[in-house]
Amino acid sequence: MNEILTVSEYLVKNAESIGDELTERILAELNSIEKNIKLEPYLINKNKNQQLIAILGDALTKPRALAEEQLVSWIKEVKEEGIADFYSFSAYIKPNVKSKSIFLEYINEVCLKLKISAENIVNINNQVSHLIDVWLVDKMYAYEGFKDQMMREHQKAINELSAPIVPIQSGVAVLPLVGAIDYIRVQHLLSYVLPTIPNMNIDVLIIDFSGILTIDEEIAQHIFAIHNVLQLLGIKVLFTGIRPNLSMVIVKAGIDFSSFQTFGSVKQAIESVKL
Structure with missing residues (x-):
């Protein structure tokens, strides 16, 4: 019988027991090199190890492209679990x-054990090594996807906390802008904050720039467009805390200051309000 076929059939036939043994070896090895590592994710993956052994065994007799295609198809079917247990990519x-x-x-x-020739051992190793690399790359993508999702959720929470509408007296509220204003935060303002203002019985909204760290010309245009939208809704908009460096960005953006009411501080803006 063909030696590679012999190994293939052995792996497929014994995939369950091999997967169990490999899981035990992995757990023992990880526990010996890093005492504080969480082993639960690897226990969860025991069944996947069994499936992976069967797939690798079956792949030994197939062309590399087809073997890779079948492995990728399996990877898409199974869900990567335990990612949240790891604090870093490393x-x-x-x-x-x-x-x-x-x-x-x-x-x-x-x-x-099966007395396979050295030449075929090399061929088998090359095929298995390549497919495991494909498997590892997918794990990297899965981790990156998880972290990206976490960052989006954190950014959403930050946006919600960093752009609140704060009522300060009857009919008057302040929108303090804090930190670096980027496209994501502007979209949050336009999509989630701005639509709530007409329902808050606000006659005057003070937009305070004193806490802004950075802003670019395109973002400045979006923020000052809020002025025009709110005016159409009958809400008076006052700007405060625009420092010289922000003024330069606004001028470069081609924004006409003449139609805006600006004040050095929120206190000055409040004092100017005559309701």
Whole structure:
């Protein structure tokens, strides 16, 4: 019988027991090199290890492109779990890279047990190593996707906290802008903050720029467009805290200051209000 086919059939037939043994080896190895590592995610992945062994075994007799296609199809079907248990990318990927070496070591043991020739052991190792790399790359993408989602959620929370409408007296409220104003935060203002203003019984809105760290010309145009929108809704808009560096950005953006009421501080703006 073809030697590669022999290894393939052995892996597929014994995928469950091999997956269990590999999981135990991985857990033991990780526990020995890093005492504080969370092992729960690897226990959760035991069934996936069994499936992966069967897929790798079946892939040995297939062209690399087809084997990779089938592996990617399986990866899309299974859900990556336990990502939230890892505090950093290195903490997540380092154990997975270690798992690769354990996988390959076990495959070599199987080949030696089945008395496979050195040439075919090399061929088998190349195929398995390539497919595990594909698997690891997907894990990297999964972690990046998880972190990106977390960052979006954190940014949304920050936006909600950093752009509140603060009522200060009857009919008067302040919108304090704090930190670096970028496209995402402007979109939050336009999509979530601005639509709530007409329902708050506000006659005068003071937009305070004193807490802004940075702003570019395009963003400045968006923010000052809020002035025009609110005026159409019958709300008077006052601007405060526009420092010289922000003034330069506004001028470069081609924004006409003549139609705006500006004050040095929120206190001055409040004192100017005659309701």
